[in-house]
Amino acid sequence: SKKPVRVAVTGAAGQIGYALLFRIASGEMLGKDQPVILQLLEIPDERAQNALKGVIMELEDCAFPLLAGIEAHSNPEEAFKDTDYALLVGARPRGPGMERADLLAANAAIFTVQGKALNKVASRNVKVLVVGNPANTNAYIAMKSAPDLPAKNFTAMLRLDHNRAASQIAAKTGKAVGDIKSLTVWGNHSPTMYADYRFATINGESVKDMINDQVWNAEVFLPTVGKRGAAIIAARGLSSAASAANAAIDHMRDWALGSNGEWVTMGVPSNGEYGIPAGIVFGFPVTTENGEYKIVEGLEIDAFSQECINKTLAELQGEADGVKHLL
Ligand code: NAI
Helix, strand or coil: CCCCEEEEEEECCCCCHHHHHHHHCCCCCCCCCCCCCEEEEEECCCHHHHHHHHHHHHHCCCCCCEEEEEEECCHHHHCCCCCEEEECCCCCCCCCCCCHHEEEEEEEHHHHHHHHHHHHCCCCEEEEEECCCCCCHHHHHHCCCCCCCCCEEEHHHHHHHHHHHHHHHHHHHHCCHHEECCCEEECCCCCCEEECCCCCEEEEEEHHHHHHHHHHHHHHHHHHHHHHHHHHHHHCCCCCHHHHHHHHHHHHHHHCCCCCCCEEEEEEECHHHHCCCCCCCEEEEEEEEEEEECCCCCCCHHHHHHHHHHHHHHHHHHHHHHHHHHH
16 A cells, blocks of 8 residues: 655644545545545644644544544644645634734744745645635745745645636536536636636537626626635635635645646746746646646737736735735
8 A cells, every 4th residue: 555645734723624634534635545644733822722632533533544643733843744745724814903914914924934844844845735815925925935845836725716616607507517627717816816717618618608798707707706705704604614625625636646637726836927927826727747737828818818817916916015025
């Protein structure tokens, strides 16, 4: 049987953690033949550490055959030791009266520390997925704080936006969500993201032609996908956790095991593709193979799309500027 791999998860006692860990341990992320060791990080706070103990008891009680070990940590340098995968879920949420700059600064503090810890102790091939918001900028901060690791190993989660877009298109067209191909979401994981179905197909047929309604695209589809997180908070009284955990599983599984030639959306540092400045962590269409992702290049960007991309890029550059002095 395969040698166990190490999977670090931060914010492990939180909502997303609770929806995520059991699926990683059951083999849904890295395959039903891949044993895993979970290295779980929570803040030192007694309540959080106790909650983490409870989650670990439940993990034990699932008796997952693939779960080769579980560790609880409060220090990132211990949690990230030799880790092959790091899912950075824990982040500082926006508190009452907190300004955007305060939020960025609080998260910059967390993600510089965690980036440095990864730089120091993680596997040199560690695959990092940042889920905690602001996800793209947190990934950017961690990447900048880990100069000895390949920048391309730092990614942010746009997959929930991608999956939300797919579900809206399935509902609109009456087709099966699993048949939608070549969909993507450009930019920031925020309401400015640009979900783009111009290249999407269902059983070889163009989704754009099928829908043929630019007003629906601009006035219904994009706002619905962009504000889906807020709609779920309004309905549930809590933020989306199970769907976020599901997207994290999808992102890591496809990165590790390959997308079989299909497009998926990942937030990844640009190398200048589509005029996005190098280093900015941006949602792009990618294909994945042998543990590597490749940005899909050469797509035509029309005037409407360019405008959308410019807007989400401007927001990301604003965030990068907002943390520059902290890096
Ligand atoms: P939560 O508040 O239930 O859990 C977060 C956990 O992280 C808490 O247990 C907290 O103690 C822990 N934590 C905070 N700072 C930490 C640190 N420095 N090290 C280790 N652990 C730390 O929140 P939830 O619902 O699990 O969401 C987590 C994050 O994911 C939030 O930032 C949320 O905005 C984000 N999110 C991102 C999505 C995306 O698509 N990229 C989608 C949904 C949520």
